[in-house]
Amino acid sequence: MDHLINYLLEFGQLNQQQIDLIKRKVNVSELKKGEYFSEAGKIPKQVAFIEEGILRVCYYNSEGDEITKYFVDENNFAVDINSFNQKIPSSEYVQAVTDCTLLVFATESLNDLSATIIQWDGIINKITEKALVDKVNKLSPMLAEDATTRYLNFLEKFPNLANRIPLSYLASYLGITQSSLSRIRRSI
Amino acid sequence: MDHLINYLLEFGQLNQQQIDLIKRKVNVSELKKGEYFSEAGKIPKQVAFIEEGILRVCYYNSEGDEITKYFVDENNFAVDINSFNQKIPSSEYVQAVTDCTLLVFATESLNDLSATIIQWDGIINKITEKALVDKVNKLSPMLAEDATTRYLNFLEKFPNLANRIPLSYLASYLGITQSSLSRIRRSI
DNA sequence: AAAAACTTTTGTCATTTGGCAAATAGTGAT
DNA sequence: ATCACTATTTGCCAAATGACAAAAGTTTTT
Numbered sequence: 001m002d003h004l005i006n007y008l009l010e011f012g013q014l015n016q017q018q019i020d021l022i023k024r025k026v027n028v029s030e031l032k033k034g035e036y037f038s039e040a041g042k043i044p045k046q047v048a049f050i051e052e053g054i055l056r057v058c059y060y061n062s063e064g065d066e067i068t069k070y071f072v073d074e075n076n077f078a079v080d081i082n083s084f085n086q087k088i089p090s091s092e093y094v095q096a097v098t099d100c101t102l103l104v105f106a107t108e109s110l111n112d113l114s115a116t117i118i119q120w121d122g123i124i125n126k127i128t129e130k131a132l133v134d135k136v137n138k139l140s141p142m143l144a145e146d147a148t149t150r151y152l153n154f155l156e157k158f159p160n161l162a163n164r165i166p167l168s169y170l171a172s173y174l175g176i177t178q179s180s181l182s183r184i185r186r187s188i
Numbered sequence: 189m190d191h192l193i194n195y196l197l198e199f200g201q202l203n204q205q206q207i208d209l210i211k212r213k214v215n216v217s218e219l220k221k222g223e224y225f226s227e228a229g230k231i232p233k234q235v236a237f238i239e240e241g242i243l244r245v246c247y248y249n250s251e252g253d254e255i256t257k258y259f260v261d262e263n264n265f266a267v268d269i270n271s272f273n274q275k276i277p278s279s280e281y282v283q284a285v286t287d288c289t290l291l292v293f294a295t296e297s298l299n300d301l302s303a304t305i306i307q308w309d310g311i312i313n314k315i316t317e318k319a320l321v322d323k324v325n326k327l328s329p330m331l332a333e334d335a336t337t338r339y340l341n342f343l344e345k346f347p348n349l350a351n352r353i354p355l356s357y358l359a360s361y362l363g364i365t366q367s368s369l370s371r372i373r374r375s376i
Numbered sequence: 377a378a379a380a381a382c383t384t385t386t387g388t389c390a391t392t393t394g395g396c397a398a399a400t401a402g403t404g405a406t
Numbered sequence: 407a408t409c410a411c412t413a414t415t416t417g418c419c420a421a422a423t424g425a426c427a428a429a430a431g432t433t434t435t436t
Binding site: 146166167168178179181182183185186 | 412413414415416
């Protein structure tokens with residue numbers, strides 16, 4: 001729980017009373033490897049802070065291949081942005097790559113916090129914006145790099161992720177086949 | 189100017205008095221093809237609404253190649269997100285791809301509007317978030333597609349952009365060389 | 377109009393990556 | 407330990423893309 005509070009405090013000030021309120025609004029939720037945080041048909045739990053574990057956001061492309069859009073790891077928020085923005089039900093789903101411990105804010109809790117804590121919306125906006133900017137900045141250069149460089153950069157940015165993620169997930173994130181990724185690994 | 193107001197109204201309500209205030213805070217600015225909207229050294233004009241023309245956001249990668257991160261065209265906001273977020277001076281710059289007419293909000297004007305119009309921050313946040321989500325959703329699938337598909341999708345999404353953009357800019361956006369793009373064009 | 381500067385196309389060949397299928401390794405259940 | 411299941415590696419060849427250089431086409435300047 002402390003990680004969550006510290007994370008929030010990076011984006012705005014909160015007094016002790018507000019912190020206590022936030023703690024009361026959070027539900028701890030466990031996910032086993034392979035289980036879904038959000039999927040078509042279930043009511044989406046809108047926002048989760050990952051205390052432990054790795055999630056991935058993925059979808060099926062027009063060729064029917066399963067694509068991993070990105071990974072989210074410890075001490076970050078995972079938001080189903082599409083449902084967050086009240087859009088049409090997303091074709092994306094969020095799956096646990098490893099066993100996870102999540103701190104989940106239900107929709108009503110978010111509304112309560114938004115109504116009670118004056119800084120709340122500002123903090124959430126900053127977090128959302130930073131997360132999105134980071135994603136754009138990560139994705140954009142990848143297009144201009146070859147597969148080996150993309151893999152090496154991934155290793156550098158997430159040194160402790162690569163060995164906890166199945167090869168196929170990582171390959172689809174990097175935009176290559178798993179055989180290619182396997183060969184790239186060998187050549188290093 | 190009407191395009192700007194209509195755009196803002198998509199994201200929140202504004203009364204006539206507020207609309208007039210916004211109009212007074214905007215400066216019309218012309219850029220010739222090739223000129224820079226923001227570059228290292230100059231004070232960044234933080235936000236521009238493109239009334240006419242195309243901008244591109246670009247940078248030099250570690251190999252020294254100039255990469256076009258994305259294009260921004262008519263009736264969209266161009267924000268130097270990095271300076272917007274008070275980060276260290278960005279290595280990115282924003283350049284006019286064609287002659288442009290921009291509606292520019294100076295930093296102080298933005299602050300004034302934020303202080304005066306209660307809905308302002310909310311509107312700007314929604315615009316920012318939507319722009320970023322769109323970019324992620326556009327970039328992400330590109331990694332899994334081959335160059336021809338990326339080009340065809342670009343044509344589909346921006347039918348009237350491709351013929352106004354130099355081949356080299358578009359190639360670097362698509363993550364391929366200009367000779368490859370030239371060949372892809374021929375093959376269609 | 378000619379020259380200069382820049383952009384796009386094309387040629388040739390090397391390298392990267394994909395597709396498919398089989399072999400190997402790893403994991404979990406009984 | 408064995409079996410079934412899944413994940414990873416490898417082999418082979420085809421297709422896509424890059425690198426480099428030259429040619430052709432455009433635009434701008436003089």
